Amino acid sequence: xxxxxxxxxxxxxxxxxxxxxxxxxxxxxxxxxxxxxxxxxxxxxxxxxxxxxxxxxxxxxxxxxxxxxxxxxxxxxxxxxxxxxxxxxxxxxxxxxxxxxxxxxxxxxxxxxxxxxxxxxxxxxxxxxxxxxxxxxxxxxxxxxxxxxxxxxxxxxxxxxxxxxxxxxxxxxxxxxxxxxxxxxxxxxxxxxxxxxxxxxxxxxxxxxxxxxxxxxxxxxxxxxxxxxxxxxxxxxxxxxxxxxxxxxxxxxxxxxxxxxxxxxxxxxxxxxxxxxxxxxxxxxxxxxxxxxxxxxxx
Amino acid sequence: xxxxxxxxxxxxxxxxxxxxxxxxxxxxxxxxxxxxxxxxxxxxxxxxxxxxxxxxxxxxxxxxxxxxxxxxxxxxxxxxxxxxxxxxxxxxxxxxxxxxxxxxxxxxxxxxxxxxxxxxxxxxxxxxxxxxxxxxxxxxxxxxxxxxxxxxxxxxxxxxxxxxxxxxxxxxxxxxxxxxxxxxxxxxxxxxxxxxxxxxxxxxxxxxxxxxxxxxxxxxxxxxxxxxxxxxxxxxxxxxxxxxxxxxxxxxxxxxxxxxxxxxxxxxxxxxxxxxxxxxxxxxxxxxxxxxxxxxxxxxxxxxxxxxxxxxxxxxxxxxxxxxxxxxxxxxxxxxxxxxxxxxxxxxxxxxxxxxxxxxxxxxxxxxxxxxxxxxxxxxxxxxxxxxxxxxxxxxxxxxxxxxxxxxxxxxxxxxxxxxxxxxxxxxxxxxxxxxxxxxxxxxxxxxxxxxxxxxxxxxxxxxxxxxxxxxxxxxxxxxxxxxxxxxxxxxxxxxxxxxxxxxxxxxxxxxxxxxxxxxxxxxxxxxxxxxxxxxxxxxxxxxxxxxxxxxxxxxxxxxxxxxxxxxxxxxxxxxxxxxxxxx
Numbered sequence: 001x002x003x004x005x006x007x008x009x010x011x012x013x014x015x016x017x018x019x020x021x022x023x024x025x026x027x028x029x030x031x032x033x034x035x036x037x038x039x040x041x042x043x044x045x046x047x048x049x050x051x052x053x054x055x056x057x058x059x060x061x062x063x064x065x066x067x068x069x070x071x072x073x074x075x076x077x078x079x080x081x082x083x084x085x086x087x088x089x090x091x092x093x094x095x096x097x098x099x100x101x102x103x104x105x106x107x108x109x110x111x112x113x114x115x116x117x118x119x120x121x122x123x124x125x126x127x128x129x130x131x132x133x134x135x136x137x138x139x140x141x142x143x144x145x146x147x148x149x150x151x152x153x154x155x156x157x158x159x160x161x162x163x164x165x166x167x168x169x170x171x172x173x174x175x176x177x178x179x180x181x182x183x184x185x186x187x188x189x190x191x192x193x194x195x196x197x198x199x200x201x202x203x204x205x206x207x208x209x210x211x212x213x214x215x216x217x218x219x220x221x222x223x224x225x226x227x228x229x230x231x232x233x234x235x236x237x238x239x240x241x242x243x244x245x246x247x248x249x250x251x252x253x254x255x256x257x258x259x260x261x262x263x264x265x266x267x268x269x270x271x272x273x274x275x276x277x278x279x280x281x282x283x284x285x286x287x288x289x290x291x292x293x294x295x296x297x298x299x
Numbered sequence: 300x301x302x303x304x305x306x307x308x309x310x311x312x313x314x315x316x317x318x319x320x321x322x323x324x325x326x327x328x329x330x331x332x333x334x335x336x337x338x339x340x341x342x343x344x345x346x347x348x349x350x351x352x353x354x355x356x357x358x359x360x361x362x363x364x365x366x367x368x369x370x371x372x373x374x375x376x377x378x379x380x381x382x383x384x385x386x387x388x389x390x391x392x393x394x395x396x397x398x399x400x401x402x403x404x405x406x407x408x409x410x411x412x413x414x415x416x417x418x419x420x421x422x423x424x425x426x427x428x429x430x431x432x433x434x435x436x437x438x439x440x441x442x443x444x445x446x447x448x449x450x451x452x453x454x455x456x457x458x459x460x461x462x463x464x465x466x467x468x469x470x471x472x473x474x475x476x477x478x479x480x481x482x483x484x485x486x487x488x489x490x491x492x493x494x495x496x497x498x499x500x501x502x503x504x505x506x507x508x509x510x511x512x513x514x515x516x517x518x519x520x521x522x523x524x525x526x527x528x529x530x531x532x533x534x535x536x537x538x539x540x541x542x543x544x545x546x547x548x549x550x551x552x553x554x555x556x557x558x559x560x561x562x563x564x565x566x567x568x569x570x571x572x573x574x575x576x577x578x579x580x581x582x583x584x585x586x587x588x589x590x591x592x593x594x595x596x597x598x599x600x601x602x603x604x605x606x607x608x609x610x611x612x613x614x615x616x617x618x619x620x621x622x623x624x625x626x627x628x629x630x631x632x633x634x635x636x637x638x639x640x641x642x643x644x645x646x647x648x649x650x651x652x653x654x655x656x657x658x659x660x661x662x663x664x665x666x667x668x669x670x671x672x673x674x675x676x677x678x679x680x681x682x683x684x685x686x687x688x689x690x691x692x693x694x695x696x697x698x699x700x701x702x703x704x705x706x707x708x709x710x711x712x713x714x715x716x717x718x719x720x721x722x723x724x725x726x727x728x729x730x731x732x733x734x735x736x737x738x739x740x741x742x743x744x745x746x747x748x749x750x751x752x753x754x755x756x757x758x759x760x761x762x763x764x765x766x767x768x769x770x771x772x773x774x775x776x777x778x779x780x781x782x783x784x785x786x787x788x789x790x791x792x793x794x795x796x797x798x799x800x801x802x803x804x805x806x807x808x809x810x811x812x813x814x815x816x817x818x819x820x821x822x823x824x825x826x827x828x829x830x831x832x833x834x835x836x837x838x839x840x841x842x843x844x845x846x847x848x849x850x851x852x853x854x855x856x857x858x859x860x861x862x863x864x865x866x867x868x869x870x871x872x873x874x875x876x877x878x879x880x881x882x883x
Contacts, residue, residue: 017715028735054715059558062723069720070732075712076720077561078732079554080584086551090558090566091712093542094516098562098712119547275542282563282686282711284540286513291679294507294535298497299328 017052018073025070034211034222035065035132037185041209042101042130043072044188045196056099059088061113063105064139065132065211082112085120088127089269095282096270099199102129107137110146110166121175121204123269128198128205132185133168134213135220142216152219168208169249169261173242178203180245180262184229185211186222187258194260203268210258225256232259239263302355303487304363305441307433308380309372312344314430317455318370319350320669321434323498324451325443326354327671330492334788335669336362336864341523341607347375356492357795358671360635360788364868367485370437372396372430377403384408387486389440391433391478411436411482418473422466431467435474442488445475497672501665501785504636504672505595506531508643509567510539513683514593516566518544518555520574523607524663525597528569549574553581553594560590561721563686563711565647569595572614573604579621582656586626586754588721589699589707591650591657593643598662600862609862610663612784615840618658619813625751627705627758629765630658630813634787637672638810639665644681649764651686653757654706660812662835664864665785691716697728701749705756725750758814765811767819772805778878779827781853783809783841786833786865793870804874812841820849831855831877833870 020043029035046056056074060066062081069076075098079087088102109117109131120129136154137143143156147168151160172180179201183191191209198205210225237259238244245262270276278284288294307318316337323335331354340346353363365385371377374397381390386407392399394412404410415432422428431452438448449468456464499507506528509517519529533543542559546552549570556566570578575596585592598614600606618630629649633642642659650657689696689708698719700707707728710717720726724734725747733750737743772794780790787808794804807823807830809815824830832842832853837860845851857873859865 025731052715054718055713057562057712067732067735070722073718075718077558077588078720078722078724079557079588080580080723083550083554083581083584086546086554087558087561089551090516090518090555090560091562092558093544093555094559094562094564094566095711095713115547116551119551273542274537275540278540281515281542281559282713284515286515286540286565287681287683288511288539288679290538294510294538294679295497295674295677298499298503299495 017054019050020046020053020056020072020074023071023073027071028067029064030215032214033064034134034185034213035068037188037191038065038130038132038209038211039068039071041183041188041191041195042068042103044192045199046074048192048196049199051099055097056101057091058101058103059084059091060102061104061108063108065103065105066108068103082108083116084108085113085116085129089120089123089125092125092127092270093273093276093281095280096126096276097280100127101199102127104131106131106133106135106145106147106168110168114146114166118171118175121172121177121206124176124178124203124266126202126204126268126270128195128207130195130207130209131168132211133208134211134217136213136217138213138216149219167249167252170246172206173245173249173262177206178264178266179205181207181260182258183207183209184225184258185209186226190231190258197260201263203266228254228256229258230255232257232261301487301489302353302359302363303441303485303489304351304353304366305368305370305437306349306351306366306380306383307370307372307437308347308349308376310344311339311342311346311348313372315348315350315372318430318434319352321451321455322437322441322443323352323669325438325447326352327498328447328451328495329443329489330494330496331355331489332358332496333498333669333671334359334362335498337667339608347379349376349380354489356489360791361867362668362864363792364866367487368437368440370433372433381405381408389482389485391436391440393433411440411478413474413477415474418470421473422469427463428466428470431470432474432477435471436478438471439475439478440482440485442484442490445472448475497674497677498669499636499672500527500667500669501633501636501639501661502527502597502667503531504639505569505643505659505661507677508640509593509647510535510541511679511681512644512647513565513681514541514567514647515564516542516544516556516559517568518546518552519569520546520549520552522571522574524599524666525569525571525574525595527667528595549577550581553578553592556592557581557585557590560592561588561712563713565651567593567595569597571597571599572601572617575614575617575621580623583622583624583626584723585656586622586628587723589654589754590721591654593646593650593657593659595659595661597666598660600860606862608663610785610835610864611860611862612662612786612835613837613840613860615660615812615836615844618660619844626754627653627655627761628658628813629761629811630660632660632784632810632812634665634785634808636670637676640677642810649761652706652764653761654709655757660784662785686711687714689717698730699726699728699750699753701728701753704760705753706760762814762816765814765816767816768807768809768823770805770807770823773803774805774826776803776805777828778804778874779830780804780806781830781832781845782806782834783812786835789865789867790833790870792867793874796867796871797874802875802878809841812844815844815848817849820845820851824851829854829877831857831874833857833865835859835865
């Protein structure tokens with residue numbers, strides 16, 4: 001046998017294939033952590049869409065929030081710090097029949113991994129990236145993060161942060177993401193809608209979730225956000241309008257918008273990569289078919 | 300053995316590599332074995348570059364020590380290379396560009412002034428045809444038939460239609476005829492020897508090996524001397540059905556490859572030492588998550604940016620130690636394109652069999668230089684097993700199940716009922732973390748050790764799978780060369796010269812540099828008398844590995860780290876010194 005056989009698809013054994021639910025592992029987050037709301041939102045979004053759990057891969061890096069894949073019943077890849085997105089991209093290109101969701105924190109995505117964040121958006125890879133943005137490093141016990149606000153006193157910045165924070169929404173708009181949203185882990189129903197919309201959207205979907213760290217961030221708390229957030233859809237925002245999306249992305253203060261900032265249709269990387277038009281790479285024939293002619297070029 | 304070597308020298312941008320490749324391809328189509336050596340600098344225009352096409356009726360494994368024909372495009376080339384010509388040699392130049400006096404040339408070497416510019420002006424006023432007359436003259440002196448030269452030139456222009464091909468054919472014919480009237484064919488010229496051979500670089504062979512082994516995904520970031528692996532695969536992406544992704548950096552490249560592999564696709568990345576340094580953490584992640592991946596590390600002179608266009612074997616320590624903690628890996632070290640092809644195929648098989656990262660150690664000398672292989676030496680019919688090796692059977696699936704070999708059943712995303720988490724944290728058989736609330740608890744302390752043992756047990760399998768050191772030459776030779784990677788080539792040529800001079804030697808070449816089987820290594824060394832370690836690095840990194848792994852210490856060393864590959868004469872000289880005087 002010279003070429004690999006196409007993959008045999010597993011039999012469903014007559015019963016409907018289970019959709020994503022909780023795994024047997026209970027989250028190890030601190031009681032009251034914002035990330036509980038996010039894992040619930042991701043789970044409910046996948047359930048609502050009815051995607052079988054074996055066709056979902058959840059990919060993360062390192063940090064409190066990056067433990068998320070363990071708490072759901074899908075496939076998961078819990079990689080190293082900052083590299084969730086390139087792993088997720090590789091998985092998509094390896095088998096674009098899969099639903100791929102990247103998860104992680106603000107340090108993972110906007111600090112050590114920010115280069116991958118920008119590039120995966122400009123490629124418009126068809127995956128959904130959900131960040132749990134708590135504006136602090138939690139698992140390393142409370143240092144400043146790339147989204148910590150100016151003046152925020154942390155263990156690494158005892159006199160206050162002196163760097164301007166990254167604005168993930170504006171960065172996503174500038175980088176070419178085709179679905180850009182912000183959720184709040186204190187509003188799981190709304191968050192579920194945003195994540196489900198992102199999964200359904202064909203292209204790179206970014207959902208930045210305000211997900212308070214109850215242990216190390218005493219500034220950006222649930223109360224802080226509850227007093228400030230308002231929903232873009234209630235404010236008459238048109239997510240097709242990128243200029244308006246830019247304007248809304250700059251709002252951060254007494255009023256903080258949540259909801260869908262921007263959505264557009266653009267061919268995905270998978271659409272444009274011609275090799276993938278023959279089907280998921282994992283199921284394509286491997287090896288050299290036309291052997292004689294391939295060697296002729298070396299004569 | 301009979302050999303003839305043609306050298307072309309000039310500035311970057313003069314088209315030296317293209318002249319050299321054309322001549323090399325003429326020789327390979329004559330059925331001769333060729334080594335094509337491309338010496339260049341980290342500039343796009345200017346500087347000094349040269350190419351040597353060395354042809355022989357037996358296989359040359361290195362660039363050799365001398366040339367017979369020099370086509371000098373500038374005066375500097377005469378100054379640098381005339382002394383490298385053998386008696387009977389010819390220097391081709393255009394007197395309209397610069398003069399060459401007989402006193403500029405060594406005894407027995409003559410100049411052949413060819414009016415290349417004048418010939419070019421016959422066809423066009425553009426400056427694109429200057430080399431054609433010179434190539435024609437060089438081909439005549441090197442004994443290459445004109446019709447063959449014309450075939451090669453026509454093919455090299457490919458689909459570029461029109462006058463340019465005809466001009467080149469005309470001008471090269473003029474140069475050829477001019478030489479036939481004003482010079483004679485070199486005495487060393489060789490005649491056709493049968494079927495044309497394949498001429499390829501190490502990197503092309505690596506690309507070919509990857510494709511044959513079933514690679515479907517390459518992610519890479521440009522870095523000399525690994526870039527041409529990506530170039531070759533990108534050019535064949537559609538016909539071979541391989542996704543080639545130029546990543547934003549080497550971090551992304553290896554993580555993409557690991558992701559694609561996790562999804563069920565044989566995957567590879569390639570880089571040089573600088574990029575490999577960025578891949579170090581991911582290598583450990585592949586080891587921890589037990590995800591197969593093939594990494595080609597084509598070394599160049601370090602440290603840091605070093606000499607980007609020069610060779611070295613200085614990254615062995617890096618490859619051995621890359622990654623925090625410990626995980627199984629293997630490092631394969633081909634020395635010639637035909638070995639690079641086979642090693643790449645093997646790397647994919649080992650990665651898949653042992654679910655761990657496998658490294659192919661190349662270097663600039665192997666990656667970018669040309670050598671001939673016979674068609675029969677490249678068996679493209681590689682058996683590629685299905686990656687689907689586990690089916691749901693009603694029992695709980697354990698991705699990291701303890702097994703005798705250490706290799707656990709591997710499910711692929713998309714398979715129902717086999718969901719698991721590949722964790723870069725330490726985990727149990729099911730893939731559940733034991734890094735957080737379980738760490739330090741006695742039961743899980745034992746579990747961690749057991750999981751490390753399971754993974755590291757795969758190293759024993761890799762030892763058994765390793766290709767043993769190969770001995771070339773008689774067992775009882777008074778001197779044994781010890782080498783790995785591209786350095787083996789110059790030693791093979793040096794051994795042939797030593798044989799011809801009545802000095803018997805043998806060679807222990809290591810196609811697998813890690814892991815080593817200590818018993819086999821000791822057995823191989825037990826049969827030796829004097830041993831001479833030859834490595835292109837400062838500290839003798841492989842020598843240290845031999846000592847650490849097998850307790851053997853080569854008695855003599857020849858180390859080189861000037862950026863240049865070994866020349867056979869350097870090895871011959873050192874061998875004679877060692878054999879005559881017992882070493883330093």
